[in-house]
Amino acid sequence: MEINAMQAVQWIEKANEKFQENREYLTSLDRPIGDGDHGLNMSRGFKEAVKKLKAGNYSTPSDVFKDVAMTLISKVGGASGPLFGTAFLKMSVATAGQQVLNETAFVKGLEAALDGIKQRGKATTGEKTMVDVWQPVVAWLKDNGFATASLLVEAEKAMNTTKDMTATKGRAAYFKEKSAGHIDAGATSSYYLFAALAEVLGGK
Amino acid sequence: MEINAMQAVQWIEKANEKFQENREYLTSLDRPIGDGDHGLNMSRGFKEAVKKLKAGNYSTPSDVFKDVAMTLISKVGGASGPLFGTAFLKMSVATAGQQVLNETAFVKGLEAALDGIKQRGKATTGEKTMVDVWQPVVAWLKDNGFATASLLVEAEKAMNTTKDMTATKGRAAYFKEKSAGHIDAGATSSYYLFAALAEVLGGK
Amino acid sequence: MTYVGVVLISHSSKIAEGVKELIRQVVKDVPLEIAGGTEENEIGTSINKIQAAINKADQGKGVLLFYDLGSAKMNAEMAIEMSGLENVRLIEAPIVEGAYVAAVEAGMGKDLDDVAKRVKESF
Amino acid sequence: MTYVGVVLISHSSKIAEGVKELIRQVVKDVPLEIAGGTEENEIGTSINKIQAAINKADQGKGVLLFYDLGSAKMNAEMAIEMSGLENVRLIEAPIVEGAYVAAVEAGMGKDLDDVAKRVKESF
Ligand SMILES: Nc1ncnc2c1ncn2[C@@H]1O[C@H](COP(=O)(O)OP(=O)(O)O)[C@@H](O)[C@H]1O
Ligand SMILES: Nc1ncnc2c1ncn2[C@@H]1O[C@H](COP(=O)(O)OP(=O)(O)O)[C@@H](O)[C@H]1O
Ligand SMILES: [Mg+2]
Ligand SMILES: [Mg+2]
Ligand SMILES: [Mg+2]
Ligand SMILES: [Mg+2]
DSSP: OEEEHHHHHHHHHHHHHHHHHTHHHHHHHHTTTSOSOHHHHHHHHHHHHHHHHHHOOOSSHHHHHHHHHHHHHHHOOSTHHHHHHHHHHHHHHHTTTOSEEEHHHHHHHHHHHHHHHHHHHTOOTTSSSTHHHHHHHHHHHHHHOOOHHHHHHHHHHHHHHTTTOOOOSSGGGGGGGGGTTSOOHHHHHHHHHHHHHHHHHTTO | OEEEHHHHHHHHHHHHHHHHHTHHHHHHHHTTTSOSOHHHHHHHHHHHHHHHHHHOOOSSHHHHHHHHHHHHHHHOOSTHHHHHHHHHHHHHHHTTTOSEEEHHHHHHHHHHHHHHHHHHHTOOTTSSSTHHHHHHHHHHHHHHOOOHHHHHHHHHHHHHHTTTOOOOSSGGGGGGGGGTTSOOHHHHHHHHHHHHHHHHHTTO | OOOOEEEEEESSHHHHHHHHHHHHTTOSSSOEEEEESOTTSSSSOOHHHHHHHHHHHOSSSOEEEEESSHHHHHHHHHHHHHHOOSSEEEOOSOHHHHHHHHHHHHHTTOOHHHHHHHHHHTO | OOOOEEEEEESSHHHHHHHHHHHHTTOSSSOEEEEESOTTSSSSOOHHHHHHHHHHHOSSSOEEEEESSHHHHHHHHHHHHHHOOSSEEEOOSOHHHHHHHHHHHHHTTOOHHHHHHHHHHTO
């Protein structure tokens, strides 16, 4: 597996398609234990990111990630803005200068992204957030490489673990015990993001 | 000294004149260590009170005080509304049913008013509030009767004691040590209120 | 289903409205009434507005009142006394952050004591 | 004379504006900037607005930032990092009550540490 700037752009485009398609669903996840804007936030952010990428000319994935980061940071408006924004920013820094990322380099980028999310959100696993998808998925990728079908399965499994958790971070934390029984919205968008990656890498 | 309903109305009318005349001055006292609305609050409240009294027909001071109370409570808008409102309400209750108040009865009413202010504001003397005028003046009246010229002197003296105090109640308390050096606005309106009483009782 | 009501008392009607819109994104059913500004909509508070807000917010499960600055507190206390209602309680907690917690808790069907307790625990 | 600046970050532009009008009655000179709502003025926060507010509020004596809910905090932290400025500090204190205290203290000419300390002591 290798990833170049064009594929990085395709990744974001695929992710955008998913966020547009699942806008209502993501919002419906954010409604019972949040403020019901996650679908709107993600679809707005990624739409703007794609628009930005269309206008650009990229020679490294790092440059792609940087523009995605800046767009998400300024356009999303909710918690997922600084979180996904930080993720892409860290990925950009960690992969700077490389025209093509091999598995090791890309995993390094994803690890940096994960660290960025955890730092920004002061969160760890088990808190019913996107970290509960990022952490196991990145660990799995590191151990197993980019086998795209399995990546999808892992990401989905991770997303579903958030259902029974009690939130201790983000708006859902206000609902305490009552937050259990709902899949976390940000974990779900993170799943879509990895699903989009699997599709791009799998050549779909 | 005796006071009937007509004199009670005159008291409020005289007080209103003072609040209209000194509106800017009162506001200027509230500006450096407050929000600069005390003159506006008092002049609005008493103007409405006088309007209300003009429309009414009163056989006891108690009824006059009650309408004044209700008007101040709903029209003033700042801390002085519930404080002066409570004062007149307690005065009304304490003197209920009496067509003419003799010294003892009126002092009882004023004591009730003072207690009401202290309770409402959870304040005592030395906190740089209207209590620092009410408490010594009521005590003085109780001991000395309604000698109107001296009443004026006592009230003014009491008002001036607030200058060096550090506020521990009301908005001025936010300014802590810096609140010293300014006469308290509510203490000054209380002085005008007693000055108006002295004038009515003194036949001016 | 009935809920504990929340009343937002602020010197500024903008603050009261803003807190309401913030909460309404998250909590739809809890009665949430505002008493912002004076009768003339200037900066200050109005007992009449507070009384009206209490009455509208009361579904029989009680009402929790939040205020911003000291003088609003005195007006709120008077309004409570004059309402003659039981179960109307003024709470010492930040108006934005506290009312948000209260509304979420009330939306879970908690009673007045529990809602007030949760708010208190949060600060 | 220069002052410590205050920035009000709220999900709701009404809250930010309301707090500003409440403070402006009392404190005239202290720089007081608001960052309320998203770029589209919906409920949320905007890093760009926060950055602009920080820059406007900074007279060289530092800036204290208040926020309402958690996600505003993350945006505020990013804005501070990106500003590269020293003496820009996010504070954990109620946005309405805390900013009021901060503005009064800043108005007395206190420095950033003292203002922050006074705010912390008040809650
Ligand atoms: N402190 C945090 N750390 C990690 N993830 C968080 C944190 N706070 C929120 N999230 C994630 O963000 C998602 C909510 O995003 P969004 O709805 O866009 O933001 P907001 O809560 O501001 O409306 C949550 O579902 C959760 O996955
Ligand atoms: N807790 C209190 N107890 C007694 N008097 C108080 C209290 N708070 C304020 N005051 C009085 O009220 C006056 C301010 O009234 P006003 O300016 O009308 O109200 P606000 O402070 O709400 O703008 C002060 O000068 C002081 O005398
Ligand atoms: Mg949300
Ligand atoms: Mg949101
Ligand atoms: Mg005032
Ligand atoms: Mg006022």
